[in-house]
Amino acid sequence: MIAPSLDFWLEFGSTYSYPAAMRIAELAQAAGVTVRWRPFALGAIFKAQGWPPDSPFNWQQAKGRYMWRDLERLCAGYGLPFRRPDPFPQPSILAARVALVGLREGWGEDFARAVYRAEFAEGRQIGEPAVIGELVAGLGVPPEPVLARANGAENKDALRAATDEAQRLGIFGAPSFVTADGELFWGNDRLEAALAWAQRMG
Amino acid sequence: MIAPSLDFWLEFGSTYSYPAAMRIAELAQAAGVTVRWRPFALGAIFKAQGWPPDSPFNWQQAKGRYMWRDLERLCAGYGLPFRRPDPFPQPSILAARVALVGLREGWGEDFARAVYRAEFAEGRQIGEPAVIGELVAGLGVPPEPVLARANGAENKDALRAATDEAQRLGIFGAPSFVTADGELFWGNDRLEAALAWAQRMG
Numbered sequence: 001m002i003a004p005s006l007d008f009w010l011e012f013g014s015t016y017s018y019p020a021a022m023r024i025a026e027l028a029q030a031a032g033v034t035v036r037w038r039p040f041a042l043g044a045i046f047k048a049q050g051w052p053p054d055s056p057f058n059w060q061q062a063k064g065r066y067m068w069r070d071l072e073r074l075c076a077g078y079g080l081p082f083r084r085p086d087p088f089p090q091p092s093i094l095a096a097r098v099a100l101v102g103l104r105e106g107w108g109e110d111f112a113r114a115v116y117r118a119e120f121a122e123g124r125q126i127g128e129p130a131v132i133g134e135l136v137a138g139l140g141v142p143p144e145p146v147l148a149r150a151n152g153a154e155n156k157d158a159l160r161a162a163t164d165e166a167q168r169l170g171i172f173g174a175p176s177f178v179t180a181d182g183e184l185f186w187g188n189d190r191l192e193a194a195l196a197w198a199q200r201m202g
Numbered sequence: 203m204i205a206p207s208l209d210f211w212l213e214f215g216s217t218y219s220y221p222a223a224m225r226i227a228e229l230a231q232a233a234g235v236t237v238r239w240r241p242f243a244l245g246a247i248f249k250a251q252g253w254p255p256d257s258p259f260n261w262q263q264a265k266g267r268y269m270w271r272d273l274e275r276l277c278a279g280y281g282l283p284f285r286r287p288d289p290f291p292q293p294s295i296l297a298a299r300v301a302l303v304g305l306r307e308g309w310g311e312d313f314a315r316a317v318y319r320a321e322f323a324e325g326r327q328i329g330e331p332a333v334i335g336e337l338v339a340g341l342g343v344p345p346e347p348v349l350a351r352a353n354g355a356e357n358k359d360a361l362r363a364a365t366d367e368a369q370r371l372g373i374f375g376a377p378s379f380v381t382a383d384g385e386l387f388w389g390n391d392r393l394e395a396a397l398a399w400a401q402r403m404g
Contacts, residue, residue: 049262060251062374066388073395172264186268189391193275 002180004033006198009166010112011042011174012092012099013055015071018120020175020188021112022080031195037109039096040166041159042174048167055089074188081121090119091127093159097150098132100158107139114138204382207236208400211368212314213244213376214294214301215257217273220322221280222377222390223314233397239311241298242368243361244376250369257291276390283323292321293329295361299352300334302360309341316340 008024010017028035047053057064068084075082095115102108114135118124124131133143149155166176170184177185177194180201185194210226212219230237249255259266270286277284297317304310316337320326326333335345351357368378372386379387379396382403387396 049264060374062251062369062372065372066374066386069386070388070392167264170264170267172262172268184268184271186272190272 002201004031004198004201005036005180006033006194007036007038007178009038009040009169009171009174009176009178011040012095012112012115012119012126013089014042014174015057015067015120016188017175018116019071019074019078019080020191021116023078023188024191025109027191027195031199033195033198037099037103037112038162038166039099039103039112039159040163040171040174041093041096043092044160044163045167045172049172058088075120081117083121083123085119085123090125094129094132094150095126096159097155098136098146100155100162101146101150102136102139102141105141107141110139111135204403205236206234206400206403207238207382208396209238209240209380211240211242211371211373211376211378211380213242214297214314214317214321214328215291216244216294216376217259217269217322218390219377220318221273221276221282222393223318224282225280225390226393227311229393229397233401235397235400239301239305239314240364240368241301241305241314241361242365242373242376243295243298245294246362246365247369247374251374260290277322285323285325287321287325292327296331296334296352297328298361299357300338300348302357302364303348303352304338304341304343307343309343312341313337 006028008020010021024035043053046056052059055064057067072082099108099112099115102111115126115132118131118135119126126132129147133147136143136146169178169182171178171186173186175186175188175191177190179194179198183194183197185191185197208230210222212223226237245255248258254261257266259269274284301310301314301317304313317328317334320333320337321328328334331349335349338345338348371380371384373380373388375388377390377393379392381396381400385396385399387393387399
């Protein structure tokens with residue numbers, strides 16, 4: 001018997017990753033499932049598909065209008081504060097690189113939640129190094145060495161490798177969840193189903 | 203106090219419209235919500251967006267692979283038989299036209315369920331007039347006059363008008379649900395939320 005586990009693939013620019021990131025810890029604990037947070041760069045996967053260099057919610061206008069309303073309704077239902085980021089999407093690569101550092105050092109999940117809160121509840125510019133530095137400092141971690149490591153060649157390669165892995169797993173959107181036996185679940189809507197599947201695998 | 207109602211926008215080629223169509227009557231009855239079935243032609247909306255003349259699940263390959271697995275899991279969970287249509291998508295315009303006739307005559311919902319069952323559980327070719335005629339006959343309705351009315355100019359215009367209305371409502375996919383106060387919900391995943399919203403409106 002292995003302990004049930006689930007990989008949580010997150011993208012910091014992704015709207016539906018916000019409620020998933022804020023909900024997953026409590027739900028996973030209740031289900032007895034260990035979650036591994038896996039930041040990746042969804043834009044690179046869109047680019048590999050030949051898509052425009054922008055969020056599909058911007059160039060697919062009807063779907064985009066719907067998404068904002070749907071997200072607002074969802075957040076209200078979850079009791080999560082919500083404020084639409086401006087501009088959207090926010091540049092997310094720096095946050096993903098810092099999250100990779102933080103996940104190696106034990107503060108990555110708290111950092112990821114802080115980024116989503118800053119971005120989708122507080123209207124902050126998460127692409128700015130000063131904002132990311134403040135969020136790191138807020139966790140009691142000195143920001144300068146973290147930002148230097150985050151932007152180092154080794155860590156940049158780690159984010160590229162994670163993104164390549166996501167693509168090999170068939171991931172095409174965020175949030176996504178992958179169980180130990182390779183079942184892929186896409187979307188905040190599938191978080192509960194993914195945890196239930198992981199639980200049955202344990 | 204108006205009786206709560208919900209418009210159910212369905213497309214016969216749409217995969218996730220299958221579980222929605224098979225589930226909605228029972229759920230709506232339990233919620234005390236009257237459902238109006240609204241067939242439309244989603245392909246025309248995709249075309250107006252400049253998209254390829256094919257299902258996005260075919261030209262967005264990773265998403266398509268995921269959708270088939272997701273649908274299979276969902277149907278298993280709902281206890282619905284499932285068989286992948288071949289070819290996919292099935293031509294759906296004739297079914298939509300016949301459904302419009304049937305909805306005017308009181309047998310449209312049963313016909314719609316029969317089409318989805320034939321298409322997604324029995325592997326039948328729902329683009330063939332002979333198959334559609336059999337499904338109509340199975341409801342105790344003589345098929346020849348129905349097929350003639352379905353393909354008449356007035357009924358073709360009615361399907362075009364429904365599709366234009368869907369587009370004006372902001373619909374970009376199927377199934378979709380619209381409440382009396384204009385809230386749009388997209389996807390089989392949102393059926394319960396749409397019914398709950400309609401109920402609060404009543």
